[in-house]
């Protein structure tokens with residue numbers, strides 16, 4: 001009898017109906033990884049923001065075909081099923097099962113931990129469905145996990161430069177370009193979820209990982225395309241990293257470009273891709289006279305993406321290290337002190353060349 005291998009897929013979670021939008025938002029804003037204020041202030045802010053924000057957010061959730069809630073869980077379940085099939089094929093003597101641990105709505109990370117315990121897993125691999133590491137996403141899920149599960153587990157912290165991830169993105173982008181009738185005069189916007197600037201200044205490697213990955217995607221699309229990284233979904237009064245996606249759409253529209261917009265930090269469809277990129281920003285592009293506006297689909301169960309996740313899990317199972325990135329060793333230069341790898345970068349002080357063999 002082989003091993004029982006549990007893969008825990010981390011994601012943000014989303015409400016399952018209009019009634020649960022407010023408590024979902026409250027959970028999100030109560031998280032110290034999202035709002036750094038002391039507890040009473042944070043709880044007060046979470047109540048205030050979730051109450052004031054809920055009405056407009058409920059309208060946006062209602063625009064998707066998901067019963068007033070988020071399609072994130074069903075989309076994640078499809079990814080879990082595809083990954084289980086792929087891993088089970090590679091490990092025929094073992095029993096593989098994927099568990100979903102959402103941070104702010106059911107099935108919560110704590111529920112996944114209970115299921116893993118009840119199943120009696122021999123090996124546990126934590127696999128965030130966030131390719132780039134941020135303290136606000138993967139970091140927060142790891143904190144929730146370690147509170148809920150006391151046994152050993154291996155972590156895949158991030159995989160922004162993994163070959164399968166880059167080529168799956170490029171494939172989705174070229175598919176969208178083809179479906180749009182292969183226009184020329186293209187500006188490709190690589191849009192990622194933003195972050196408050198302070199979080200990055202404090203050492204969060206997310207922006208560095210997004211932009212380095214963006215350079216790798218840019219190197220693979222036609223040479224005459226312009227490629228611009230940008231950040232969407234700003235919330236609250238703090239200064240966020242930029243440039244804002246909305247401003248870049250406006251600029252590209254005014255420049256008469258055919259706009260292709262690709263989500264590079266999300267791996268499945270949800271409110272930020274379907275509503276923000278698909279509906280709201282389309283209006284911005286139209287208002288400012290864009291030649292065309294095409295939204296690139298999220299990766300979902302793209303075969304190269306799922307194979308890449310499988311290979312990361314297989315490498316983690318073989319390794320004696322408890323944490324790995326797609327480069328095996330630490331990916332982030334030392335400036336990014338909130339990288340979860342505590343050992344120094346192999347080339348301390350040097351910028352990683354993502355096209356080097358080391359990252360292949």
Ligand SMILES: C=CC1=C(C)c2cc3[nH]c(cc4nc(cc5[nH]c(cc1n2)c(C)c5CCC(=O)O)C(CCC(=O)O)=C4C)c(C)c3C=C
Pocket residue numbers: 012013014015025028033034053057070071072130134136137193194195196206235265266270271272
């Ligand atoms: C790369 C992934 C994400 C980062 C980084 C991130 C940071 C971050 N998010 C908020 C606030 C909100 N995010 C919301 C939705 C949402 N965020 C992500 C991913 C990242 N967030 C996803 C996948 C989703 C979609 C969930 C779904 O229901 O489908 C929301 C809710 C929607 C809304 O109100 O607009 C909020 C709020 C902050 C403040 C933050 C960094 C500090």
Ligand SMILES: [Fe+2]
Pocket residue numbers: 193233
């Ligand atoms: Fe978010």
Ligand SMILES: [Fe+2]
Pocket residue numbers: 133157158205325330331332339340341
């Ligand atoms: Fe890192």
